[in-house]
Structures are given as structure tokens and as C-alpha cells.
Amino acid sequence: MTLNWTPAATPDASPLDGRFIRLEKLDPARHGDDLWEVLQGPGSDPVLWNYLPYGPFAERADFDRWLQGNAAGRDPLFYSVIDKHNGQVQGILSYMSIVPEQGRFEIGHIAFGAAMQRTPKGTEAVYLLSKLGFELGNRRLEWKCNDANTRSKRAALRFGFVFEGVFRQHMVVKDQNRDTAWYSITDKEWPAVAAGFERWLSVENQRPEGQVKTLEACRLA
Template sequence: MTDALNWKPAAIPKADTLEGRFVRLEKLAPARHGDDLWQVLQGPGADPSLWDYLPYGPFTERGAFDRWLQANAAGTDPLFYSVIDRSNGQAQGILSLMSIVPDHGRIEIGHIAFGAAMQRTPKGTEAVYLLGKLGFALGNRRLEWKCNNANARSKRAAERFGFTFEGVFRKHLVVKDHNRDTAWYSITDDEWPAVAAGFERWLGDANQQPQGQVETLEVCRRG
């Protein structure tokens, strides 16, 4: 048997505002963020594939969208944040901390829906970094990322952000009346310092690039 951990449960996140160079994460507030989020997630310029692998959406009516936001804002697991572009104050996406298990030090980043203005920019990368940093600051041992195994875009993002692929849970869920095989990824607390350094180095470099520069670099490439 391995040595005892002398483990103490992780703290529970409180949805405090998180400040970055490019974005600010605020607790989802439908009254304050709803108009922006409707425009970027469901408006004319929205990504048509945004909802393909999410268990909800797309929304054709504003009322249904607002009810969805309100339900998300009322919960604590998932704990939803709006992503605010610091350059203009616009809410441009959402994401959450979820599957929060403080007794075992486990937490996940999920329910990611970024508007087109965030995709392939440093803003999306920094939003993930800020939640990862918070997750480990709370004392968690493990940060998780899960997605439909058919969702190539999400899998590429997980790998670029330094998550390790752990395998596939076959026939894990039924989503929108379709089978979902779930790909599992993680970063552990002993891996986080190197991963965090990769994020910080990449974001520092991105800060020197022209506004709107396309993301082309790996945050953390292991080898």
C-alpha cells in the first residue's frame, strides 16, 4: 500500500471574478450578459456548428435562450462564467466548472460555448487557463476535460492546452437521441506547474501580437 496522503478536501469555487490580460471571467448574470450572449451565440454571425456536440441548443427563440441562461446562472455545479472581452466589455462566451468533487480533489472544465470573436484567439485560451488556475488553487488534484469522441475540435483543444488523453468511455451517454462515446482528458496537480508555465509563456507572447492574431501555437507540447 502507498503512503497516506494526509489529504484535505479541496475548497468549493465561489465564482469570484477572474481577471486576465485579454478577458475577465464573471459569474453568469443573465440580466447583464444576456443580450451579448444571445447575439454572439445565436445571432446572424454565430458559429453554425457551435451546438453540434452540446446537450442543448440551438435556440430559435430568445425566451427559451433566456430560460436556459437563468437555469445555468442559478446552479453551483455546473458553475457558469461569462467571458468578457476586456477591450470592449462584451460578453463573448460562457464556460463552467463542473463535476466538482472536493472530497477527492476532482473538478472539470466544461459547457464551453465561445462566440466567433473568441475562437482561434488568445481570449479562449486565457479563459481556460484562468479556470484551470483556479481549480488547482482550490486544492484539487485533478482537472478534467471530457467531450464527445467524435468532436475533433474539442479533442484538439484539450491536447493543445496540455491535457493528457486517458481513454474513451464507450456508449457513455445518449445526447439529443444520439450515442456519445466520451473521450476523457486530465491534468494532475503535479503536472500543472509545467502546463501553467506553458500557458503563461504563450499568453505573454500573444500579448505582443497584433489584436485578433490567429492562434497557431501549442500552449503545452510535451515530448
């Protein structure tokens, strides 16, 4: 089937504003103190690093070197997640596996502090990166995770990704076997998925007392 295909544009790391959060290109000098506190401090998520290929970091100097390495690259392209209410940097995530000539990109390297969990902030961060990726002309968004990572697999389905299968013995991470679960959203599926995100994030649905409808319900509306 002929596509008359034009390669996608690449993200330029411009800030992205949402209702609850702002995404900015990772800047260790401006964001490092907050990230150290939320990702490694006493109130941080104890299982945050279990399925990431790095961390946890016992020393701040090692953490800073990790941030600096992340900030220097374009693939992965890291963003910091800033709470618009209090200005605190509360997590990071990235574009990765960016292949504009095929119209393919991935969202990954997600490390959200405890203050983002069970709030709309993490969902909005994923929505903003997904939205921009498709606006740049991509036709496929990927989500990959360790098949043992039940939180990430549950999140992928909640966000509207379609499960595609498991790559067995795909990687060795932290001296452990990793079977990798693959998920995707295509450009044809994105409008309905995006509408669900937008309904879920709306003022009508996200009220001071909590959500009215789940994201899954908003996607089916």
C-alpha cells in the same frame, strides 16, 4: 500510499481577470443580450451546438430560460467571458463535476462566440479556471467530450491535457449515441502546463501581428 489529504475548497464565483478577458459569474440580466447575439446571432458559429446537450434556440425566451437555469446552479458553475477591450460578453464556460472531497473538477459547457475563436481569449479563459481550481487544492482537472468532436479533442491536447481513453456508449445526447473521450491534468503536471500557458499569453509572445510561438512550443520551452 498515504497522502495526508485535505479536501479542496470550492470556487466562490468571484471575478477572474486576465490579460485579454475577464470572467464573471453568469448574470442573465447583464450578460443575456450579448450572449444571444454572439451565440445565436447571424454571425454565430454554425456548428457551436452540435455536440452540446442543448440548443440551438429558435426563440429568445427559451434561450433566456436556459441562461437562468445555468446561473442558478453551483455545479455546473457558469462564468461569462468578457472581452476586456470592448466589454462585450463573448462566451460562457463552467466548472462542473466539482468533487472537493476527492480534489477533482472539470471544465466544460463551453460555448465561445466567433469573436473568441482563433484568439487568445478562449485559451486564457481555460487557463484562468484551471489555475484557480488547482489553487483551491484540487489534484485532478478533467476534460470530457464526445469522441466525434474533433475540435474539442484537439483543444484538449493543445491545452496540455493527457488522453485517458474512451467510455463507449457512455451517454445518449439529442437521441444520438455518445462515446466519451476523457482527458486530465494532475496537480503534479499542472506547474509545467501553467508555465506554458503563461509564456504563450505573455506580451512577448502575443503581439499585435499574432503569436510568436504555439502553445505546445511554449509548454516545451
